[in-house]
Amino acid sequence: MSNARTVLVIGGGAAGSATTVLLRRAGIAVDLVEARDDWNATAGSGITLQGNALRVLRELGVWEQVEESGFGFGSVGITAPDGTVLHVARDLRTGGDDLPATVGMQRPRLQRILIDAVRAGGATVRLGTTAEILGQDADGVSVRFSDGDEGRYDLVVAADGVGSSTRAAIGITDEPEPTGMAIWRVTAPRPAGVTRTDLAYGGPAYIAGYCPTGDATLYAYVVEANRDRASVPPETYAEEMRRLASAYGGHWPEITASVTDPAKVNYTWFDRLLVEGSWHRGRVVLAGDAAHCCPPTLAQGAALSLEDAWVLSQMLTATDTWDDALLQAYYERRIARVRPVVEASVRIGQWQLDGVRDADLPGLMGPLMTMLRELP
Template identity: 85%
Template sequence: MNEARTVLVIGGGAAGNAVTLLLRRAGVDVNLIEAKEDWNATAGSGITLQGNALRVLRELGVWEQVEASGFGFGSVGITAPDGTVLHAQDDIRSGGDDLPATVGMQRPQLQRILIEAVRASGASVRLGVTAEITAQDAHGVSVRFSDGSEGRYDLVIAADGLGSTTRAAIGITAKPEPTGMAIWRVAAPRPTGVERTDLAYGGPAFIAGYCPTSDSTLYAYVVEANRDRASIPPESYADEMRRLASAYGGNWPEITEHITDPAQVNYTWFDRMLVEGSWHRGRVVLVGDAAHCCPPTLAQGAALSLEDAWVLTQILTGSDTWDDALFQQYYERRIARVRPVVEASVQIGQWQLDGVRDADVPGLMGRTMTMLRELP
């Protein structure tokens, strides 16, 4: 890529931050805007990062900070509702044998690490700003910003998440659809002895699980059938999650006693979406949740978003011509990898909703994670 380029990235989450860092490393002039005034607001309680996510974070140059801030582990336990461990198995190292299979960390910590790296990269960052695409042609995109300024860019990358307004504005009609499940999440102190993710199946919920996120913290979650969110007042969130979690034994009683502040409990429906055909219109390209989303049953949401950024940057920096054929190449390379993950993530949840007792969940998980060991 010999010609100087200017790129606008809309959205400062994992995908937007990652593509900004990678393009800046390649010498591209990047402007990043984020609609929130507080870049790290509502970043969530915790996140499970599989090896293929860690592989991209290493490419971003932030692996050492992630390793120091998070909690690495290599197995998952299956327990009965009373806490009895029924089975423990090693996780597949989807990022390669030189990285942990999994790292759990506090989601705000990951965002902080990425924010600091973006600021250090020399990218232009504006917060509390949104964008409207006013025109585009074969050479670039004209944009008007909510602060009254305007700009012209060689490419716009829409990383503005599940409810992407950019996706809708460029005529892509795909929207997230609920799968029928919902999840309660909370951050809590880590009980002594919690060294991995444990998942309890059965009881009043489909799954009750937790993931260590540092030497002293974890995040816990309970998955149930989705309910009308309007029927659950936010001030009751702690009571509702505590009611469900109190049915579980093992480490759960110690975790449950910390579920007291409703403002620290998050309730979210599981959604699915996969944009078909292409992830671009002209010189506006989708990455991350703006292009696809899936339930966290395989913990691949952030990983797929980070991979999008990595692959798109490779394709952009490897060509002097940015055109429909190049952007379609990005789509075709990603769809072959993203589709099976979305479908497997949805299928695992559907088996639970349907009460299928002989479902081959370990087999489907194993096949999918083995596929993810390959470079994207």
Template identity: 85%
Template sequence: MSTARTVLVIGGGAAGSTVTVLLRRAGLDVELIEAKDDWNATAGSGITLQGNALRVLRELGVWERVAASGYGFGSVGITAPDGTVLHVQDDLRTGGDDLPATVGMQRPQLQRILIEAVRASGATVRLGTTAEIAGQDDDGVTVRFSDGSAGRYDLVVAADGLGSATRAAIGVTARPEPTGMAIWRVAAPRPAGVTRTDLAYGGPAYIAGYCPTSETTLYAYVVEANRDRAAIPPASYAQEMRRLTQSYGGFWPEITEHITDRARVNYTWFDRMLVEGSWHRGRIVLVGDAAHCCPPTLAQGAALSMEDAWVLAQMLTGAGTWDDALFQAYHERRITRVRPVVEASVRIGQWQLDGVRDADVPGLMARTMTMLRELP
């Protein structure tokens, strides 16, 4: 009887959890480590999941729980800053006609669902643990852990996010770069009339939007030019976000009433990154934000990350040999899909920064989302 292949997954976010569950289902021996003690199960406000993300969640076997926990809808509204609805556009069902176009949900709830799937898969999980690559050869990778232990694995999957220490350790020089925009986010109660994403362009910010995340909640966000983070003390986060949102009409006054708790307001810059060339060095492979990231203008960050994990798991479990040719084929399969999304996401934001009034945003979005309807 042959020994099961061993895989170390570094990072317990969407990509790391997805690849762990799928590899365990195929009978591989998988260990997942996560640097945070709490597995980040309470952080964040909301997330917009397009159909191609829902397709992967269905493959994981958690779609029913996602559907019950989130809020599905099929259109996006464009409004004036005063709340007047200017246009309503049906969303493309990128996951196929048997899935909603979009589901909004609370990000911590999605993380909890993924955590439970990982636990149920039988993977070994170690929290509060980081890894250092001690060496590798044609047969595997030797790893030292922050608790003093060590291990050897047939493959290491680096899913440790935008600031991936593993990416830097293996000599990949790509780094995230700010795009010039930043976003304020907050979770709040959902007004009864909010049944889709609405986006207001103009006013004191570039975009003011919200997305329903359950029958009772939504998350709201405001996009502006990025500011020096050090000049915005966290104690003023709620005040700063209210200052921006109070100029918007429609449902915004009701939402703004609930922007009071500084701990629930999040401020981050938009970044972009795309690792060129291969996404591996030997038997260490990058997935998700460790390989690419883009502004959330197309709401595709988590979807692309989970697609990476799905494709990599398919290729690993379908191959008799794990070698450079396999890992390069993984990169080539993903780069043709990821690059257009990263570039389109950045371009939409740049048009706003540059004040381009005749930009074909609807056309670019439609072309990109049509491409994503195809299987990854």
């Protein structure tokens, strides 16, 4: 690029960190601000990364660390509530044949890998800091930080999550909407026989599943209809998850026995968000969950966020002209891929809520996963 450019990235999750790494690699000056002091390094239980997510992580230069830290596998099992295996399906390698179909890993470990990559890239990082858009013109964006400092940037990337305050501040009124489901998640020791994701449909919950995340760990989850959050005090989380999980057989009794600490159990509603029309206003552009989120029924949330970062960075580094047309082209390139994933993720959950017994899940999944195998 002929002119030095400056970018502010708001949010240090997957989309924000990946964008920062890729832009710094191209020589662009990047400041990253993250509201949490700990940079989300201890948050969450486990994460399922399909091949198209792994493809971007390889582009970031962290694939080897992810491979060493996680647990790769290539199939998913469908079981009855009592643990009887009904079907095992091979997963499509959406990242290409040279990457596993799926890697499960502990979410804090992935975050730490991304943090280290951001630090190594030389970006300026400010933790425990938020940013307010003061105004913008055709040349840049003026920002005030929560510590009182001010700055001006050629572009602001809002990757501040599904509850993005930046999204609202620039006049985008879309907000996440609950889908009617909620999920209990916990990290637990991995029984030796757990070498893939298994999903049980039915019983007291809609789904009971687990995913190996390492040599000795997995994360387990139970999906039910969402409840009023006030009716589920955090100190009861372990008890509630054990109650739901106790109805499931196979490896579940061993997993359930370890669910004793309510602080290690996470309870979250499923939300849907898809910003339509454009993901930018002027020189402020959305990425990741700030632009879209969906239930984890397809395990594509992190993958879509990483893809946003990859595509946006490619487009920004390919030209000196950062204008409305470029940012609109970014939206149009991404929406064609993101919309069907969001809609399919919501549809799978709705089939369960409605008690649909003859849903054509293979017919839905096949074309979608084939699409995700293509480069974004």
